[in-house]
Each structure stands twice: as C-alpha cells, then as structure tokens.
Amino acid sequence: MDNSVLLSASHLKKKYRIDRKNSIFAVNDVSLDIFTGETLALVGESGCGKSTLSKILMQIIKPDEGTVSFEGKEISSLSERALRPYISRMQMVFQDPASSLDPRMKIRDIIAEPLKAFKIYGTQAEMNERILELTDMVELKEDCLNRYPHEFSGGQKQRIGIARAIAASPKLLVCDESVSALDVCVQAQILNLLKRLKNQLGLTCLFISHDLSVVSFIADRVCVMKNGAICELAPAEKIYSAPEHEYTKYLLASVYCP
Amino acid sequence: MNEDLLLEIKNLTVSIQKKNESIPIVKGIDMDLPNGQIVGLVGESGCGKSMTAKSINGILPSVAKVTGGSILWHDSKDKVTDLVTLKEKDLRKRCGQDIAMIFQEPMTSLNPMMRIGDQIREVLRIHKLEKSPSQSREQIIKMLESVGIENPSLRYNSWPHELSGGMRQRVMIAMAMISSPKLLIADEATTALDVTTQAQILKLMKSMCTKSSMSALVITHNMGVVSAICDYVYVMYLGTVMEQAKVSELFSNPLHPYTRGLLSSIPKLSGNPEYLKTIPGNIPVVNKKFPGCEFCIRCSEDVQKCFFENPPLKQVGEDHFVRCHTVSL
Numbered sequence: 038m039d040n041s042v043l044l045s046a047s048h049l050k051k052k053y054r055i056d057r058k059n060s061i062f063a064v065n066d067v068s069l070d071i072f073t074g075e076t077l078a079l080v081g082e083s084g085c086g087k088s089t090l091s092k093i094l095m096q097i098i099k100p101d102e103g104t105v106s107f108e109g110k111e112i113s114s115l116s117e118r119a120l121r122p123y124i125s126r127m128q129m130v131f132q133d134p135a136s137s138l139d140p141r142m143k144i145r146d147i148i149a150e151p152l153k154a155f156k157i158y159g160t161q162a163e164m165n166e167r168i169l170e171l172t173d174m175v176e177l178k179e180d181c182l183n184r185y186p187h188e189f190s191g192g193q194k195q196r197i198g199i200a201r202a203i204a205a206s207p208k209l210l211v212c213d214e215s216v217s218a219l220d221v222c223v224q225a226q227i228l229n230l231l232k233r234l235k236n237q238l239g240l241t242c243l244f245i246s247h248d249l250s251v252v253s254f255i256a257d258r259v260c261v262m263k264n265g266a267i268c269e270l271a272p273a274e275k276i277y278s279a280p281e282h283e284y285t286k287y288l289l290a291s292v293y294c295p
Numbered sequence: 296m297n298e299d300l301l302l303e304i305k306n307l308t309v310s311i312q313k314k315n316e317s318i319p320i321v322k323g324i325d326m327d328l329p330n331g332q333i334v335g336l337v338g339e340s341g342c343g344k345s346m347t348a349k350s351i352n353g354i355l356p357s358v359a360k361v362t363g364g365s366i367l368w369h370d371s372k373d374k375v376t377d378l379v380t381l382k383e384k385d386l387r388k389r390c391g392q393d394i395a396m397i398f399q400e401p402m403t404s405l406n407p408m409m410r411i412g413d414q415i416r417e418v419l420r421i422h423k424l425e426k427s428p429s430q431s432r433e434q435i436i437k438m439l440e441s442v443g444i445e446n447p448s449l450r451y452n453s454w455p456h457e458l459s460g461g462m463r464q465r466v467m468i469a470m471a472m473i474s475s476p477k478l479l480i481a482d483e484a485t486t487a488l489d490v491t492t493q494a495q496i497l498k499l500m501k502s503m504c505t506k507s508s509m510s511a512l513v514i515t516h517n518m519g520v521v522s523a524i525c526d527y528v529y530v531m532y533l534g535t536v537m538e539q540a541k542v543s544e545l546f547s548n549p550l551h552p553y554t555r556g557l558l559s560s561i562p563k564l565s566g567n568p569e570y571l572k573t574i575p576g577n578i579p580v581v582n583k584k585f586p587g588c589e590f591c592i593r594c595s596e597d598v599q600k601c602f603f604e605n606p607p608l609k610q611v612g613e614d615h616f617v618r619c620h621t622v623s624l
C-alpha cells in the first residue's frame with residue numbers, strides 16, 4: 038500500500054426532508070481519505086447513511102455541503118460532461134444482482150456497455166477480445182455471453198456485475214453490500230474473487246457492508262458509521278482487537294460466529 | 296433421541312408436479328422435534344428446507360405436494376395425529392393455535408391496511424380465544440410489551456408502515472405467540488434484519504421458548520444463528536439430511552464434507568485465511584434419479600463409490616448421524 042490519497046472527502050453533508058418541518062442528516066460532516074491500493078470498509082446498521090455516502094463519493098447524488106476530490110482534483114463541482122473521464126475510473130458493484138442487470142440485454146452487451154460508453158476500444162475485434170478476457174477473469178464460461186441474465190444464478194449474476202464494473206479498468210471499485218444477498222458458499226466464492234481481482238489489478242476498494250465478519254476478511258481499514266457520522270475509523274486489526282467507540286463494541290457483540 | 300417428542304417427521308417426501316412427471320424436492324427426511332427444544336434446519340437456498348417447514352402446516356405452494364411419509368403430532372403420550380392426512384379444515388384449526396409461523400419478510404406478511412392491534416386480535420378471534428374486547432386488548436398490549444416494543448398501548452393503534460423492520464418482526468412474533476402455540480416455525484426470520492436487531496430478536500425467541508416451554512424449528516442458512524440459539528441441528532442438501540447432531544457437537548466435530556465446506560465458507564472475526572476455503576460450483580439442477588451421493592460432484596473427497604451408491608445415514612456418536620461414505624464408524 039502506498040500512501041497517496043486516491044479519493045478524499047471533506048465535510049460532506051446531505052440532508053433529507055421527512056416532512057414540511059423536519060429533516061434528517063443522512064450524512065453529517067463526514068471527512069475521509071481512501072488511499073491507493075487499500076480496501077476501506079464502511080460498516081453500520083441500515084439507515085446510518087453508508088449508501089448515501091457512497092453515492093455522494095460516486096457523484097450519483099450531490100452533497101449539500103462539502104467536496105470530493107479524486108487524485109487531488111476536486112470533482113464534486115464539475116459538470117456532468119467534465120466528470121465523464123473520472124466516472125470511468127470509479128465503478129460500482131451493487132447489492133441485488135438481479136435488478137442491477139438489464140433483463141433485455143445479452144451478457145455480452147451488458148459487459149460491453151461501459152466499453153462503448155467510455156469509447157475505450159476503436160475496433161470491434163479489440164472489444165471482443167477484452168470481453169473474453171473479462172469473462173475469464175470472473176471465472177465465467179465463454180458460452181454465457183449470448184445468454185440473458187435470467188438464465189443465471191445469483192452468484193453468476195454477481196460475477197457479471199463485477200465484470201461490467203472492472204471493464205473500463207477503474208481505479209476505485211465501490212461494492213455496496215455486494216455479497217449480502219448471496220448464500221454462504223456463493224458469498225465465499227465472490228469474496229475470494231473480489232480479493233483476487235483487487236490484488237491482480239491493483240484496485241482500490243470501498244466495501245460497504247453490515248456484516249462485520251465479511252469485513253474482517255476483506256478490509257484493511259474499517260470505518261464505522263452511525264446516524265450519518267463516522268464514529269470510529271481505524272485499521273482492521275485494531276477495530277477487531279481493541280475497539281474504542283462504544284458503538285463498535287456493541288456491533289461486535291451482536292455478531293454470532295459459529 | 297428424546298422420548299418427549301412434540302413432532303415427528305417420518306420419511307417425508309415432497310414433489311413438484313409438472314405436467315406428467317413429478318420431481319422430488321424433499322427426498323424422504325426424518326426429523327424429530329422434542330418438547331421445549333430449538334431445532335435448526337440449515338442448507339443453501341433450494342435445498343428444500345422451506346418446503347419441509349411448509350408441509351408441516353400445509354401451506355405448500357399449489358404445484359408442490361406431499362407424496363409420501365407422515366408428520367406425526369404428539370397431542371399427548373398416547374394420542375398421535377398425522378398432519379398429512381388431516382382434513383384441511385382440521386389442520387387450519389391447529390395452524391395459528393398450536394403451530395405458529397414467522398416469515399422472512401415482515402413487511403409483506405403484515406396487512407398494510409390494518410392496525411397492529413387489530414391484526415393480532417384477529418388471531419384470537421379466529422381461534423375463538425377472545426373473552427371480551429377489553430380483556431384481549433389488555434392481553435395484546437402485554438404481549439407487545441413482552442416482545443420488547445416500547446410504548447405498547449400507543450403502538451396498538453399504529454399502522455405497519457410506521458414501524459421499522461425490527462419492530463415489524465417483533466409484531467410478527469407477538470402475533471405468533473398470542474395463542475401460546477406449542478411449536479414456532481421461524482423461516483429465515485432474521486435474515487433481512489441488521490446484525491444488532493437480529494441479535495435482539497434471537498435473544499427474544501430463545502427467552503420465549505424457555506419461558507413458555509415452546510418448541511421451535513429455525514430455518515436458516517446462517518450458521519451463526521444456529522450456533523446462537525439452537526439445541527440440535529439438521530444439515531440439508533438437495534432434499535436429504537446430510538448430517539444431524541447436537542449444535543456443540545456439529546461445530547466442534549463436523550464430519551460431512553458439505554458441513555465442513557459450509558463452516559469454512561464463513562469468514563470469522565479474526566484470523567481469516569488469505570482466501571476462504573469454499574465449496575466449488577452451485578447447487579445442481581434437480582434432475583432424474585441419480586444413483587450416487589447427491590453431493591459427490593462438489594465434494595472435496597474423491598471416492599469412486601460415491602458416484603454409484605447413495606450412502607445411508609449412519610450413526611457415529613450419541614445423537615450424531617452422517618450420510619457419507621468417507622466417514623467410518
């Protein structure tokens with residue numbers, strides 16, 4: 038791990054209105070740095086703002102206050118057009134593999150979509166070669182390319198989602214609860230795959246999860262969130278061996294391990 | 296096993312009827328549910344664990360049918376009823392009163408158009424347990440309080456959408472418990488919940504069981520849940536029981552390659568290996584009769600015999616049974 042900051046967020050705030058009078062801070066004054074090559078895990082209960090934070094980092098929603106910079110350049114104030122080259126370098130793997138793939142597109146087209154959108158390859162032959170390389174990377178067979186998403190199991194769909202996310206050779210991969218909808222064995226397969234790809238491609242990873250045992254397997258640093266704010270951010274070994282914040286201790290005590 | 300049984304499943308077979316063929320999805324399982332104990336049923340999705348549970352209270356989907364075996368309900372020491380042959384009308388009477396079920400998704404199993412209190416009261420009304428309106432209101436508020444809902448008299452008049460996921464699951468438990476059933480079936484009841492809420496709900500279920508000496512059948516794919524609350528556990532794969540043992544025995548001495556694979560697939564809180572050891576492949580599609588062991592294609596052991604002969608369920612210790620050729624007595 039080198040020490041250059043890949044993505045940096047400072048004083049992010051995002052408010053959602055509940056009704057006319059009341060509103061709630063989904064993200065309340067959050068600052069964090071993600072270093073190149075590390076896996077940072079974002080942990081917390083549902084409703085703690087971890088997904089909102091990841092969407093702000095990915096420029097899917099705009100924050101009310103605060104800035105996000107990628108490789109030292111501020112990107113939160115850029116227009117959509119100016120943002121494009123940055124977007125190709127940060128990609129996302131979603132929670133529900135079934136609803137994140139277009140049911141009317143063949144697997145080949147799903148994986149090719151980012152390649153076309155970011156105009157990475159000039160010729161069709163080059164692109165086909167890249168698609169084959171990607172299917173091989175996520176351990177899918179070549180004959181799956183001409184099939185449709187409904188023909189695959191949950192784990193295979195998640196592999197397709199990962200292939201699409203790494204297609205444009207991103208630097209940052211954001212995994213939003215990417216394994217929580219999967220069975221234990223398939224979950225272990227996907228976790229192994231993510232870890233291998235991360236080492237192979239030198240990816241930086243933001244891993245969002247509510248499962249502390251999964252996080253301990255994959256993360257280098259852990260960021261615990263509660264009510265829109267960070268309550269503890271520390272290296273993984275420290276979080277698990279000597280948690281400081283009360284809430285971290287409470288979360289750890291709630292995990293049942295066989 | 297235990298003499299004091301509540302429910303006994305014997306050689307149960309459930310099949311899906313398709314045009315003119317029937318595909319077995321539960322293939323002759325035997326299971327005992329002793330009084331006052333919590334029994335776990337684990338396996339990957341599609342292994343038939345929900346189908347087993349649903350055949351107990353007769354709510355199988357219309358394409359599936361019990362095609363063999365019996366589910367014996369021990370009313371008392373001498374009186375035994377077979378729930379499979381019971382008329383639907385009589386089975387209905389038992390469901391909800393003697394057998395209660397909690398489902399995975401608390402939002403879809405509550406009626407969004409009915410207030411919480413009225414929904415719970417429906418159980419009392421249908422099973423004719425209601426004495427007077429004011430008395431049942433009191434009873435329901437007491438029950439809501441005992442499942443850990445704050446301000447129960449206010450919540451009595453709440454709508455389901457006003458509650459969080461954990462609260463809704465608590466209401467489901469209150470609804471299941473109001474008729475003081477003898478058996479509680481929890482089908483992935485905590486899977487959709489947060490870790491902290493899951494821990495609270497599990498603790499609640501456990502204390503409910505000990506307090507009212509109720510039995511429970513907990514269906515889950517989460518080994519952590521099993522280790523937290525169950526006394527005895529059955530591991531299922533493709534409609535057959537692969538291993539069954541006391542919880543402490545299963546976790547300290549897992550014998551079947553499938554059980555070992557399931558356990559090593561779970562990341563731990565500390566001391567994880569670089570890569571997790573997992574079971575390769577997916578659950579295969581249920582197809583025609585296969586003579587060998589169902590698991591042999593994904594098994595880590597390589598034994599010729601497994602492809603030709605299905606191993607029997609062997610007893611290897613006190614209350615510990617395994618279905619595998621590689622395990623010797």
